[in-house]
Amino acid sequence: MEELKEGWRRVKLGEIADIGSSKRIFMADYRESGVPFFRGKEIIQKSKGNNITTELYITEEKYNEIKNKFEVPQKGDILLTSVGTIGVPYLVNNNEPFYFKDGNVTWIKKYRDGVYNKYIYQWIKSPLGQNQINQVTIGSTQKALTIDALKKLEINLPPLETQEKIASILSALDDKxxxxxxxxxxxxxxxxxxxxxxxxxxxxxxxxxxxxxxxxxxxxxxxxxxxxxxxxxxxxxxxxxxxxxxxxxxxxxxxxxxxxxxxxxxxxxxxxxxxxxxxxxxxxxxxxxxxxxxxxxxxxxxxxxxxxxxxxxxxxxxxxxxxxxxxxxxxxxxxxxxxxxxxxxxxxxxxxxxxxxxxxxxxxxxxxxxxxxxxxxxxxxxxxxxxxxxxxxxxxxxxxxxxxxxxxx
Known part of the structure; x- marks a missing residue:
């Protein structure tokens, strides 16, 4: 176990954020227009900053029903591909309405006090995070990352100010x-x-x-x-x-x-x-x-x-x-x-x-x-x-x- 600097903590991902997925949407709910409905492939495209041609939608009524009864993705949440191509994160960057397929994508939200979402996002993208994800991925033909496994991943968490500085440095490189x-x-x-x-x-x-x-x-x-x-x-x-x-x-x-x-x-x-x-x-x-x-x-x-x-x-x-x-x-x-x-x-x-x-x-x-x-x-x-x-x-x-x-x- 590595020795951490003063003020740093070794924590499990599930201790510092809520981790789950969406409410189930059935094929009968799919429409040809309306609110975009993303699967893993659309999340990968979003993570690359690409424009996507949405193939699936749900009605505004269905979306609002879910929003009112449960929750929908918000700016700052992280969505993570969890079946097939594993571990590609998308940091939601606006509040435009969309929903996503349960099981295919995992949802990281409601960060605890003292946790900076962009630091978590950079860690997931990094070789450090990807290595841990690869170690807990299951399946040979169809690979999958379970919510329980994701909750148990361990991350070094410095004080909030340090998280913000680290994320800023890495984000500046990403921006260039x-x-x-x-x-x-x-x-x-x-x-x-x-x-x-x-x-x-x-x-x-x-x-x-x-x-x-x-x-x-x-x-x-x-x-x-x-x-x-x-x-x-x-x-x-x-x-x-x-x-x-x-x-x-x-x-x-x-x-x-x-x-x-x-x-x-x-x-x-x-x-x-x-x-x-x-x-x-x-x-x-x-x-x-x-x-x-x-x-x-x-x-x-x-x-x-x-x-x-x-x-x-x-x-x-x-x-x-x-x-x-x-x-x-x-x-x-x-x-x-x-x-x-x-x-x-x-x-x-x-x-x-x-x-x-x-x-x-x-x-x-x-x-x-x-x-x-x-x-x-x-x-x-x-x-x-x-x-x-x-x-x-x-x-x-x-x-x-x-x-x-x-x-x-």
Whole structure:
């Protein structure tokens, strides 16, 4: 048992807040409009700050009935995913009406005197809190976090003023990371809009600077529909090289022994940091197995330019010399690949299917001009991502020291 600083307490989560769930809502109560009704997936989206497309609602009358007889979520409450994807917290940030599914989501509310909700929220998000949550999660096929188990989790609780200072430091880092993420969304939307205009609507500038298709540019038939004259249908391996043979997976046990210096990528993104690297430069990573496609059927991609290590769960590709990675990246972001995914239990995009993916190949002129235009977007995106990674590492280093009292605030 660690020795705590003077004024600090080791407490159970259930001692410092009420922990429970919602009143049961039955399928017969679901509506197509009304007050939003959230499940785990919507809570995850809310926790990321994403806009969500609510699929379920309940009537205002039902919501008001629950509000009057019982309670509804209030600003400052914490909702925690508790089935399937475990331990994702959402700090309710306004009093807009909504309700949520019992069992899928756990509700933390009514904090005791001397308890700061944002400190509890930061602890739950932290590796400290997530590690405890993982230890008490039950089930192998369908994982679950019970209310009783959550109540027994132990947390270091400093005096209220210290809680507020710690939460403020960690929230400031979160805010900067979120700001960079928002900037990245805008940059990606701008590049995406340009790609669609040029390579989907075919309104790239013609020799007179006019939009090609809208100005009567000649179109020809192809197996993927009408395309501009001089363009062709090909396969992905005509425009990219594959570097999968250089990948080398490392077990978690191996990674835990290494200095956290260079990012270690899995199928969907960075999963750890290690002390060495396999690649140095600009590459596109595409999920190979596990998480391989988005809800829209496009591949999971990471477009990076740094020193990094990668497991065997992501393909490593790069544009051939006369093409460019910006074009390849946005081409893949706009290509449905669900038809090349194999495996029912473990989805997979194998190298043969990836290489043979049918794609539209424009003239080199249009590809090069597009690459020049979006290169500044890409540079700003990378700078933002580099700062996000640095801030995340700073936070991960600071957090256990702050929450143990090792660092004075």
């Amino acid at each position: 990371i979120e700001l960079n993420n928002e900037m990245n969304k805008t940059l990606e939307e701008m590049a995406q809009t340009l790609f669609k205009r040029w390579f989907i609507d075919f309104d790239f500038p013609n020799e007179n600077g006019e939009p090609y298709r809208s100005s009567g540019g000649k179109m020809v038939d192809s197996e993927l529909g009408e395309i501009p004259e001089g363009w062709k249908i090909g396969i992905l391996e005509e425009i990219v090289d594959n570097f999968d043979a250089k990948r080398k997976p490392l077990s978690k046990k191996e990674r835990d022994t290494k200095e956290k210096k260079y990012p270690y990528y899995g199928a969907a993104g960075i999963i750890d940091y290690v002390d060495n690297y396999l690649f140095n430069g600009e590459y596109i990573l595409l999920g190979e197995d596990g998480t391989v496609i988005t809800n829209e059927g496009t591949p999971i991609l990471n477009f990076i330019n740094e020193k990094f290590w990668v497991s065997n769960h992501a393909h490593v590709i790069k544009a051939k010399e006369k093409f460019n990675n910006d074009f390849v990246h946005y081409l893949l972001r706009n290509t449905n690949v669900s038809h090349i995914v194999t495996g029912a239990v473990q989805p997979k995009i194998n190298q043969k299917n990836l290489n043979g993916l049918k794609i539209l190949i424009p003239k080199i002129k249009e590809i090069s001009e597009f690459g020049i235009l979006v290169s500044n977007f890409t540079k700003m995106l990378r700078n933002n991502n580099s700062e996000i990674n640095s801030l995340t590492q700073i936070k991960d280093t600071l957090l256990p020291k702050l929450m143990s009292g090792e660092i004075e605030v």
